[in-house]
Amino acid sequence: MMFYAFRLYTPKLSFQLPDNFKEILRYSAYIILAGSAGAIILDIDKVMIPSKEVVNIAAYYAVAVFIGSFIEAPSRAMSQILQPLTSKTLNENNNSEVENLYKKSSINLLLIGGLFFLLVNCGVVELFKLMPEKGYSEGVLVVLMISVAKLYNMFLGNNGAIINNSKFYRIALPIGVGMALSVYFLNNYLFEFFRTDGFALATLITILIFNTLKIFFVKAKFNMTPFTNKSIQLILVILCVFLVFYFWNFPFHPILNILFKSILIVVSYLFMVLKMNISPEIDNLIKRFIK
Template sequence: MGIVIKQSFKNTLFIYLGFAVGGINTLVLYTRFLEDEYYGLVTFLLATSNILMPLIALGIHHTIVKFFSSYFTKIDKDKFLSSVLFLPLLIAIPIGFFGDLFYEQISNHLSVKNPIIKEYTFVIYLVAFACAYFEVFYAWAKVNFQTVFGNILKELYNRVAVMILLFAVYFQWITKSEFIYYLTGAYFIRMLLMMFYAFRLYLPKFTFQRPDNFKEVLSFSFYIILAGSAGAIILDIDKFMIPGKESLETAAYYTVAVFIGSFIEAPSRAMLNILQPLTSKTLNEKNHLEVASLYKKSSINLLIISGFFFVLINANINELFRLLPVQYAGGALVVFMISLLKLYNGFLGNNGAIINNSKYYKITLPYSLIMAISVYFLNKLFYYELDMGTDGLALATLIVIFSANTSKIFFVKRKFSMTPFTDKSFIMVLVIAVLYLLFNFWDFPIHNINVFNFPIDPIINIILKSAIIAVIYLFLIIKLNISTEISGLFKRFISNNL
């Protein structure tokens, strides 16, 4: 776990720095510098591009991670990379052609409830294309076990770009419309930066020769593109469906709640960046003991870190919403459901990487299709028919992903005879539950402290309660010796500073 801990630590720092910048953007700048309608428009365009992106990428970013470590000579690696690099264009060019041909019909369909969408429909394709090739080159870096720079571009770059552009809107250097165009350009700059970095790490000698297992590569890409497209639908269909019933402003309000609830997934994303190629490598080497070790260690460590932020966020949610404009309040239940889902995802460790990079990868397609269909119909039921509002969208996502992830635990247990659980797992779940229940129902009674008409008393209350939670949480983790890695890091830190 040495390389995992080292790069995961760096990645976590940059992810949380990105979340901090994103938090300022989402909770302060977007809600004050950009009209709610335009914020909702940006949310819709990016969510829709995320749905389209896996189709354009053709699953190549997953294909690179799975197969690169199975080639042992530079010639074979060059054949492989040369073969897959341009495959996304086989999808991207026809989509672009037909999108342009039927642009009027597509834009009219998407803008029935919100006419402002029509003018910006083309942005969906451009952002999807830029994100697809970014992921391809990011995977290129991952298989060379260099994830930090790509992680900075993925988690921090866009949010800093958004912050700069939002201030440009505030100072009237650009218009709200130009904000969307400049943001689109920022995605292309990010793609090019990732491309140059990937080529710097490993520049293949491009050839028209194909690897011997090219049919297997294409087969894997086909399955993963369908599974990835279905997976993208699961994650972003709710934001896509909101403008079909309500105003774009509602999408903005929902996005804020989802962002807050998603804050706890940063450790998972950081660790999985390096765990994915490591898992693929150990599976290709048929080292199942190491796979099982990674499975358990990633699960307990992610549970500890994700659980900490789960308690922090939900225990402070009422104070946090006091910092937002009043129309954004009322999303506490969405935050709880999304954060609970992210906590469970962390609990699974590298479960998804084990399935995706094994010979059983084809099972991801029926899983993803069933999940996509289920979340769509549950959204229709909860949001449209039962009129549960955005709480219903979050509930649908929670039910579907929780059920699917639970079944994946049993699948890996049956095929690999391994689980993510240790003797400390359920103790850790109990610690998280007790601390959540203990701190969720009271706040420090500090009120009416303002600086330049901005209330800072919620910030004071959040800091005070978070400090108490952090001390108790860390004490319990070390005292109960939940994780040997975290206990070791803590003891090393103490010895170096005493």
């Protein structure tokens, strides 16, 4: 990757500080601190659990969180593309293209994340049957709540890139700190009622509230939202497929059950997505493989 990148663009070394190095340092400090505060949202649970439960519960919880977080994998790859594109369009004051990226990234990430969400949650009960050790099966609700939180993150599209690459980047720090503090206090409060499930619920509530605030912030500053006329339709498709397959299983071995259910979920989900023309980009990609 390094050699390929150097072939495309050879960097020029300079040992002089740029004229705006103070602004660069200030920006870097804000983004690093904001990212650090946001990163502890899931990790703080693993630190707090041993002080309230036996240590092995933290391991079971960590496995459930990892499974629920899996659906976010596609957004990490897409963010590598969206970050420079968003930065470029913002610097060019091309708000129409920023809004276009905002809406396209939202619907496409929700579409892909929705499929991963369905595959994970509709097969997690059978997956835990393959791990009969006491404790793993109690993580079903944790997987569901964490995956809902991650799906909502994906629904925001390049919202974070818009904030971080604009002149309003400073708001990222108080949002990150607010999320970390909210998770900490909600963990302590909800644990009394829901035990370890309360930690996942605290994470879900925090992400729902602060991500919604980020949507309103971008709306107020840029007059744009991630919603399209297809957003509600796609959410209803995800919900319908979830309700059909979550409570129903084949009377087979867990591995065969997961396999057959996954095939049915993928076929039915993609059929509805194609039929409703949810995303032209995904439609063209699927049709190219079908042909």
